[in-house]
Amino acid sequence: MVHISRICFRKYGNFVDNLRLYVRGGTGGMALPRLGGHGGNGGNVWVVATKNMTLKRIKDKYPLKRFVGGSGGNSSVRALKGEKGKDEEILAPVGITVTSDDGRILGELNAEGDRVLVAKGGSGGTPCSSFEPKKGQVKHIRLDLKLIADLGLVGFPNAGKSSLLTALSNATPQIASYAFTTLRPQIGKVAYPDYKQISIADLPGLIEGAHLNRGMGHKFLKHVERTKQLLFVVDVGGFQLASKTPLRSAFEAVQLLTKELELYKEELVSKPALLVVNKMDLPEADEMLEELKEQLQNPEDFTNLLPDDMIPKNFITFRHVVPVSALTGFGVDHLKSCIRLSLDEYAAMETGDTHQEKLQALRQQSHECFRNEDKVSLSSGVGGTQRTTS
């Protein structure tokens, strides 16, 4: 046990998914009282989303974790308006949420080139400010990385999540027969014959009691917050963490995972989800699969298998239940098709929704437009144009 925790510590130490930084906008420049000039404004500090950047690189490159905008130039006889201070840019990876120390969200970096202003430079001195410049904003900010992937793998340790990602994608995650092999999230890309690519995030295994900070706790669940769908993976034969902990069947594993997600953030459970039943090459796998399917038909009838406080408020209805063997490749192509189908359906629904929303907004706008026209014509007393309502 000690051995495992030492390994966890060493490997996890390489992965940084949040960082606290000191930022300060540049001070404004002095004005020249004699000639009534204006000092230049201090430079701003921005966080800018860039490709191939990691929080670890920021940490290594700037050990002081301090970013300050340039000072504004003083006004002089040659230039009555002082030059603006240089902006400071913190290059950060895509997928960052920037928050202030008190938890207020300052902005999100969802695509390359997105930028968030984190500290404004002080204004330069002017005759109105008695020629005195202002200091820039000072803050501590937090950069919080949440992976952006189409699907997130959720499962107990050893269920075969990383093996599945290897079978599906180009990723080469670490695979081993002990729990907690995966210690940091990793993304794999799955390619389709029509060149469409989708991304899947492999996460460290959750265990029963993660909400009580057991195992890796809920630490990594933030990485499935932004995924479009969830891919539950269970071992058809169930899971037992240690000889002293109960053996959980595949059905129990599904419900315990659901409850852990619910305890982390209830919205997560309403994401579309697929269930992968792995290790179908094991003896008696077919019988166990049948039993699981039956239990999933009427989950309420089997809640007695779970501890009272671990019964989910709502049972997930999976869009697809797919038996596979990551080891032999059985069912993997079918799973690939189901994933694609589910994502395409979801995208079509979303465009349908946005279409409806846009239509609704347009209707609302034209409604308001007509109402304003009416008001104008009434207040001006002009008969104006006539409109027939349909």
Ligand SMILES: Nc1nc2c(ncn2[C@@H]2O[C@H](COP(=O)(O)OP(=O)(O)OP(=O)(O)O)[C@@H](O)[C@H]2O)c(=O)[nH]1
């Ligand atoms: N028989 C059989 N074994 C499998 C299959 N898939 C994975 N395994 C084995 O199960 C063990 C765990 O596999 P991993 O892919 O590391 O499991 P994981 O869910 O990523 O585990 P953690 O990273 O610890 O959460 C390894 O010994 C794999 O070889 C399968 O389809 N059949």
Ligand SMILES: [Mg+2]
């Ligand atoms: Mg793994």
